[in-house]
Amino acid sequence: MHVAHDDNIPCQQCEDCGFKAANGTCVNRIRLFAGLPDNAKHDLLARSVRSTHRRGDILVHEGDPIDSVLIVRSGRIKTFRIDPDGVEYVLDVLHDGQAIWHGMFLEDNVYHYSVGCLTRVELCSIHRTDFEAMLSEHPDAAMGLIRMVCTELDDAEEKAMMLGIRDPRRRVAQYLLLRDERCMGTEIHLGLEDIAASVGLRPETVSRAISSLSKEGLVERVGRGRLRIIDRDGMRGV
Incomplete structure (x- = not known):
């Protein structure tokens, strides 16, 4: 190193x-x-x-x-x-x-x-x-x-499928679900720019998508760079 x-x-x-x-x-x-x-x-x-x-x-x-x-x-x-x-x-x-x-x-x-x-x-x-x-x-x-x-390898295949989703809102939702399954605790600790770089979208596009998901009660912003998924079934249906 x-x-x-x-x-x-x-x-x-x-x-x-x-x-x-x-x-x-x-x-x-x-x-x-x-x-x-x-x-x-x-x-x-x-x-x-x-x-x-x-x-x-x-x-x-x-x-x-x-x-x-x-x-x-x-x-x-x-x-x-x-x-x-x-x-x-x-x-x-x-x-x-x-x-x-x-x-x-x-x-x-x-x-x-x-x-x-x-x-x-x-x-x-x-x-x-x-x-x-x-x-x-x-x-x-x-x-x-x-x-x-x-x-x-299964995880990598899931991520590849997620990146193939054209709709930005749905792509962000699926990425947050993947992160939620892998993170420790009840919160996803990722900054907006890190999420954007991970899903191949602009930070402002990701911000709009998260705001939309939040308004629908699917996710919650619990602090700077901290998100919590409220409704997993709803997120899967986005």
Whole structure:
């Protein structure tokens, strides 16, 4: 990772970790490690490194080698690309418990996008060699990995279908439903510009769509960059 951070310490020293306080670890919160035995999870956590990053920091740049699994302990990050004209396109937004690792085992194991912090972010990183050693010691974990990849392919197909919707209002509604299914808690924490970049629309178009959905009682603005879906069935019918 090519960014300065506030600290960089082994994760087993994270006495203030919110996951630990809840009688768990960040490893328990991501699909990638869901099927691992407890001793394998503990071993990975012992080998991982914690780091803290500021809002606006770039964690990796497009073209960097994928040499670690990056787990979001807290905060939100975005994956994005910038076209030749300098326009940014947000590919995805990830939050607490989610991880970036795709492509790590490919021959061309480099990032085809950049990763930036939308908020203050705390990460745990597990190096590729440590993860490969775990798979060698626990071959049954490979099946869980395959199942997880299939699930994420389904998610990607859903997002592709959403981006194909021509009506801006309906596209925004479907995107908010997708985010609501993946977010932690009852609120969607995304700024207007981040939503616009994610759905390929102008911020003012997204603002009008959200205002329309709000007037119909389908969503509620609960603060700056915070939305809550009130009527999921109604949103699906938009």
